[in-house]
Amino acid sequence: MYESFGNRMRKIRIARQWSQQELSIRAGISTPHISSIERDKRHPSLEYAQRIANALGVSLHSLCDSNAEFRMPRMHNSPEELPLHMQNFILNESAFPYLEAAQCMSTLSEEDTRFLKKLIEILAQRERALSTVNQTL
Structure with a gap:
């Protein structure tokens, strides 16, 4: 049975016990955009798909192919460990261009x-x- 990218992404996110906001912070993609992808309202660009896979700690192949097996490595450094002002900045929708630029620069x-x-x-x-x-x- 075919499983959409968004559904696969949601399953992995939930398995990690992450909120959409946490994935948003880790991937540098806005929370509304993450939500839209999970609901199959939007399809990510190749760059965004790779960023999501990197944030989730899985290969892009395993994220795209529902038949692919993957093991999720342990993740550390939760966004909650950041200072409150940084958490607020990252969760603010106006921070998106800065997060995108930082991702590109990296x-x-x-x-x-x-x-x-x-x-x-x-x-x-x-x-x-x-x-x-x-x-x-």
Whole structure:
């Protein structure tokens, strides 16, 4: 019998005794989006499917194929261990673009990461210089 991606994802999440919010935090995907996927109202992109699989600690293949066997490794570092202000930020829907950017940055090569850090540093210096000029006017 065919089992949808969303249903398989829900079963694994529930087996881990996680709320949708906890999976949302771990995957860097908004809670409403997780809910929509579980209810088969939306289908995840390949990137989101991989993020969900990584967060659940299973292979993408085992998440997509209901006949595939998998063993769930023990997971540590629950979001509840984060400071309250970080939990609130992550659960806030407006945090989604930042979480998405952080997820994208975590997949960059070391060379790309150095380049991006340098670019951010240059832009921050420029912004500080412009801010100083505007304050003196």
